[in-house]
Amino acid sequence: MCPSCNNEPETALHTLVTCQFSRACWDKVGMSFMPDSNTSFLSWLDTVLNVYTGKDVRMKVMVCWALWKARNELVWDQKGREVTEIITSAATVLNQWSNAQDKNFDCFLGFITQEEGDEQWTLPTQDTIKLNTDAAIFEELNRYSFSLVARNHRGKIVDALAKCHQGTIRPEMAEIMGIREALSWVKTQPGKGFVVETDSLVAVQAIRSSAIKLSYLGRIIEDCKTLLGELKDKEVSLRFIR
Ligand SMILES: [Zn+2]
CATH class of the missing domain: 3.30.420.10 (Ribonuclease H-like superfamily/Ribonuclease H)
Structure with a gap:
């Protein structure tokens, strides 16, 4: 049984996509492909990987990962998560990953502004x-x-x-x-x-x-x-x- 809803068998598709909790997360990130029950997780993922590109597809994958991590925290540590925590966790890790790959990272997702992130220390302005x-x-x-x-x-x-x-x-x-x-x-x-x-x-x-x-x-x-x-x-x- 799914440890989150206790209502359906815990399949990959259910846990990562169709469980009530997962659906709520997908709603937040604008997922337009919700599968029917005959679809396998892999064929759903295949569609997602084909339809979305760039930052959008990376975020979708990261949400899958965040849902999986939340599922494990629930099973092993009895810790429940909220939808906003899943989205923030996904966005934060994606941002850190992007930042580690290159310097053109998305400032909004990371709560970082364009004016920060200097590599060299600079003097503060006058009287600061x-x-x-x-x-x-x-x-x-x-x-x-x-x-x-x-x-x-x-x-x-x-x-x-x-x-x-x-x-x-x-x-x-x-x-x-x-x-x-x-x-x-x-x-x-x-x-x-x-x-x-x-x-x-x-x-x-x-x-x-x-x-x-x-x-x-x-x-x-x-x-x-x-x-x-x-x-x-x-x-x-x-x-x-x-
Ligand atoms: Zn469920």
Whole structure:
């Protein structure tokens, strides 16, 4: 039986295409080919691969993958997913993959603007302070750390700090903790005009997307969003750098 609906046998076609949950996901990404029950998954996929091209076909394939991953999380970890999480997961991974293949990646899908993603560090504009954050995981030592350096428009270091903690966490979590630290630092500063820069694409996407509700990042993402809200008058922006 399908673990999602408990209503029909779990075939490839059902799980990835025709299950109620999967249909809802396909609706969101504009799938115009819903098969009848006699169609096999492969012949449906064949149609999809022939009809769609470029970014469209890649997204369709990525949704299949995200549905399969969600199915496994449900079966093995008893974790239920929402439709928006499937779409975001598919879009995010596709974007990261595209980004890894070439530099002409779709900014909209990745919640990244055209003005970001520099490969070289640049000076902040006049009267702006730029904070660069980074994180590191030391698996053998069971430690992780994150750090930040704040520089003014002349490139002069205004402040720097590093924190090291005991424990094992995922790299993106440590990156987001660094961003949260940077935002907390901004809160203590007078004046306005701050840029927080990170090389963690996942962190930027998670903070910008309202749909990402990854449980292990949940609270810390909310912290960052709250801080960004509180710091509205201080003109803080978050930026992605390669
Ligand atoms: Zn089902």
